[in-house]
Amino acid sequence: MIFNEVFYSIQGEGLNAGAPSIFVRFGNCNLKCSWCDTKYTWQPGESDNQSVATPDVIDKIRVLSQQYSCRRLVITGGEPMLQQGEIVALKAAFQDFYIEVETNGSQSPTVEIQLSVDLFTVSYKTSNSKNESYELKVLPFAADCISKNNAPKVVYKFVVDSPSDFDEIDVLVKQYNLPREKIFLMPQGITAPELEKRSPFIAAHCLKKGYRYTTRLHVLLWGSKRGV
Numbered sequence: 001m002i003f004n005e006v007f008y009s010i011q012g013e014g015l016n017a018g019a020p021s022i023f024v025r026f027g028n029c030n031l032k033c034s035w036c037d038t039k040y041t042w043q044p045g046e047s048d049n050q051s052v053a054t055p056d057v058i059d060k061i062r063v064l065s066q067q068y069s070c071r072r073l074v075i076t077g078g079e080p081m082l083q084q085g086e087i088v089a090l091k092a093a094f095q096d097f098y099i100e101v102e103t104n105g106s107q108s109p110t111v112e113i114q115l116s117v118d119l120f121t122v123s124y125k126t127s128n129s130k131n132e133s134y135e136l137k138v139l140p141f142a143a144d145c146i147s148k149n150n151a152p153k154v155v156y157k158f159v160v161d162s163p164s165d166f167d168e169i170d171v172l173v174k175q176y177n178l179p180r181e182k183i184f185l186m187p188q189g190i191t192a193p194e195l196e197k198r199s200p201f202i203a204a205h206c207l208k209k210g211y212r213y214t215t216r217l218h219v220l221l222w223g224s225k226r227g228v
């Protein structure tokens with residue numbers, strides 16, 4: 001697989017914020033967000049991806065799992081849905097794990113992967129990312145899709161840079177008929193002051209629309225340091 005890193009940390013964002021988890025970061029991405037905080041997974045000249053045999057990645061995860069008695073795996077990137085076969089292989093190796101995938105929502109998931117994953121956190125990138133707009137592959141991520149334990153199988157997370165982003169987000173929510181209780185708004189930023197500056201107007205919009213607010217706990221704790 002095109003692999004970037006594996007580490008043990010606290011999930012900093014979204015539905016499972018605060019949960020100690022093992023993170024496996026896949027390399028490569030099909031987008032180029034201007035504020036991307038993991039350019040080392042895709043930017044030519046900056047990327048430190050490696051081609052690693054999947055069993056070797058499984059071994060790295062197993063070591064951390066045993067060391068910390070952790071059964072939660074967050075598969076992130078880059079864009080991990082570019083390597084769906086590898087995600088299925090990780091599920092096969094860790095069948096009793098809770099598996100979360102963080103994706104930009106541009107890739108259609110196979111049926112096999114929908115069954116493998118416990119939670120998709122779909123972070124659609126709006127125009128503040130400076131990407132071309134793209135179709136949210138939302139149909140397989142059906143709005144009412146529920147996992148076996150009755151927990152949400154899909155949540156949607158939007159990165160907010162300024163209040164001018166809200167109109168676009170509200171239109172997308174309506175266009176794709178996304179349930180508002182599954183929408184997270186999160187401040188853009190890789191320092192605590194940046195998050196602090198944006199949080200009040202984001203929280204106010206969440207209150208107005210019934211969305212959820214999320215901060216970035218790992219940024220508040222460790223800034224932009226890698227591997228924590």
Ligand code: SF4
Nearest residue numbers: 029031033036078104
């Ligand atoms: S989709 Fe994610 S990994 Fe890809 S460029 Fe955007 S923020 Fe970075």
